[in-house]
Amino acid sequence: MANRDYENWMNILREKGYRITPPLSAVARIMSECIRVMDAREIFLQARHDLPDIGLMTIYRALEKLEDARLVQRVHQPKGCQSFAPAPAGHQHLLLCENCGRHEYFSGDDLDAWFNGIGKDKGFYISDHWLQLFGQCNTCKRHINHE
Amino acid sequence: MANRDYENWMNILREKGYRITPPLSAVARIMSECIRVMDAREIFLQARHDLPDIGLMTIYRALEKLEDARLVQRVHQPKGCQSFAPAPAGHQHLLLCENCGRHEYFSGDDLDAWFNGIGKDKGFYISDHWLQLFGQCNTCKRHINHE
DNA sequence: TTGATTGCAAATATTTTGCAGGCAT
DNA sequence: ATGCCTGCAAAATATTTGCAATCAA
Numbered sequence: 001m002a003n004r005d006y007e008n009w010m011n012i013l014r015e016k017g018y019r020i021t022p023p024l025s026a027v028a029r030i031m032s033e034c035i036r037v038m039d040a041r042e043i044f045l046q047a048r049h050d051l052p053d054i055g056l057m058t059i060y061r062a063l064e065k066l067e068d069a070r071l072v073q074r075v076h077q078p079k080g081c082q083s084f085a086p087a088p089a090g091h092q093h094l095l096l097c098e099n100c101g102r103h104e105y106f107s108g109d110d111l112d113a114w115f116n117g118i119g120k121d122k123g124f125y126i127s128d129h130w131l132q133l134f135g136q137c138n139t140c141k142r143h144i145n146h147e
Numbered sequence: 148m149a150n151r152d153y154e155n156w157m158n159i160l161r162e163k164g165y166r167i168t169p170p171l172s173a174v175a176r177i178m179s180e181c182i183r184v185m186d187a188r189e190i191f192l193q194a195r196h197d198l199p200d201i202g203l204m205t206i207y208r209a210l211e212k213l214e215d216a217r218l219v220q221r222v223h224q225p226k227g228c229q230s231f232a233p234a235p236a237g238h239q240h241l242l243l244c245e246n247c248g249r250h251e252y253f254s255g256d257d258l259d260a261w262f263n264g265i266g267k268d269k270g271f272y273i274s275d276h277w278l279q280l281f282g283q284c285n286t287c288k289r290h291i292n293h294e
Numbered sequence: 295t296t297g298a299t300t301g302c303a304a305a306t307a308t309t310t311t312g313c314a315g316g317c318a319t
Numbered sequence: 320a321t322g323c324c325t326g327c328a329a330a331a332t333a334t335t336t337g338c339a340a341t342c343a344a
Contacts, residue, residue, distance in 0.1 A: 019318050019323060040308080055326045060309065076223040076277075082308070095269055104269045114256065115280055122242055122251045123285035130223075132277045133262055138270035166298060166343050187333080202301045207334065229333070 005032040005086070009071050016069050026050050027062035028071070036101035037075045037083035075103070076132070097137035099144070106133075152179040152233070156218050163216050170194070170201050174209035175218070183248035184222045184230035222250070223279070244284035246291070253280075 009028045014020060026047045030038070038046075044059045063084060066072040073087040077096065085094070085103045092105040108131065119126035136144060156175045161167060173194045177185070185193075191206045210231060213219040220234040224243065232241070232250045239252040255278065266273035283291060 017323095021318070021324065023325070053326075057310085057327080058325060061324080076228060081223060081228045095265065095271055095273075097271065098274065104271070106265045106269070109261065118242065118253045118280065119282055122253070124242055124244065124251070124280070124282040125288050126242075126280050126282040127245065128281040130277060130279045130281075133265065133271070133273050134275040134277075135266055135271040135273040141272055164298095168299065168343070170300070200301075204302080204335085205300060208299080 003029070003032060009066075009069075012069050012071065013065065016065075018065050018069075022051055023047070023054050023058045024062050024065065026054065027059060028066065031066060031072050031084065031086055034086060035103070037077075037085045037096070037103055038101075039082045039084070043084075076130075077134075093131040093133070095133045095135070097140055098134045099136055099140035102137045102139075150176070150179060156213075156216075159216050159218065160212065163212075165212050165216075169198055170205045171209050171212065173197050173201065174206060175213065178213060178219050178231065178233055181233060182250070184224075184232045184243070184250055185248075186229045186231070190231075223277075224281075240278040240280070242280040242282065244287055245281045246283055246287035249284045249286075 006029050009032050010020060010025065013024065013028065018024065027043060030043055030046050040056065040059045040063065043063075044054070044056045047054050047059065063072060067074070067084075070087050072084045074081065075083045075085050075094065075096070077083065077098070079098075083101065088094075088105040088107075090107070092107045095104040095106060096102070111129070111131075115126050115129055118124075153176050156179050157167060157172065160171065160175065165171065174190060177190055177193050187203065187206045187210065190210075191201070191203045194201050194206065210219060214221070214231075217234050219231045221228065222230045222232050222241065222243070224230065224245070226245075230248065235241075235252040235254075237254070239254045242251040242253060243249070258276070258278075262273050262276055265271075
């Protein structure tokens with residue numbers, strides 16, 4: 001089964017004018033397939049399987065490009081904010097396993113009216129919002145219960 | 148007008164068993180009065196007005212204590228995650244001015260039923276959520292429009 | 295008195311920057 | 320051929336840790 005996401009990502013990167021190099025391709029492939037959020041070091045270690053000479057800096061620069069193309073996004077968690085996940089199609093919200101980092105997206109009820117009302121109360125113009133759920137995925141729930 | 152928050156904070160810190168020292172008091176006062184989110188360096192610079200010899204490390208350690216006592220909380224923003232704000236009473240959500248860092252809290256509709264439904268769909272047990280609004284406060288709106 | 299707390303310095307961790315050579319276009 | 324991209328090393332940033340002296344309780 002071909003990875004359609006990856007192929008689509010490469011087209012978007014090409015359209016953005018980025019050169020398609022082995023390091024960028026490797027990071028794009030890893031992130032387009034990633035189930036758990038990953039930080040630069042983890043991506044680095046995985047990319048080295050294919051490209052033994054790749055440097056950590058290159059991972060950071062590839063992530064910059066992928067972020068610019070809105071293909072990946074930084075993920076904020078109580079423990080830290082250096083992880084990344086593939087970005088969702090359109091505006092969606094993140095659901096994260098606080099144990100293993102598995103991520104899912106869900107799209108919301110329309111909360112904008114409520115948000116705008118709060119903005120009005122407080123004298124703010126609301127331009128964006130973050131909504132994120134934390135919990136335990138099926139697998140981790142099971143493991144934690146058996147401990 | 149006395150700062151009731153500050154006095155209350157000091158009692159909580161005392162109950163927690165922390166020693167009430169000038170550096171801890173200074174940071175507690177600054178944070179209990181803070182309107183805009185502040186990072187360790189900003190708190191440091193302000194604390195030095197009262198305590199010229201205070202060190203940056205002491206700010207970090209005071210923030211740890213204040214976080215432990217749930218009096219302040221770390222604030223996450225797209226630009227970075229090293230700022231702190233006084234923590235709200237109970238579970239409330241943050242509204243932030245993305246220009247000046249002014250912060251307000253609001254308390255929500257009950258979204259738990261919705262969140263739990265999403266968890267069920269995805270096979271997650273939901274343990275926590277983050278909801279945060281970003282925008283421009285009254286003052287910054289005005290300034291930005293006049294630019 | 296005594297042990298938590300402080301300030302300093304050094305260590306860590308993460309990310310950014312400068313640069314010469316390499317490679318995608 | 321051009322200049323974007325890479326890998327390396329060094330710098331910058333943010334935070335933590337070890338330690339002797341200090342001071343709140």
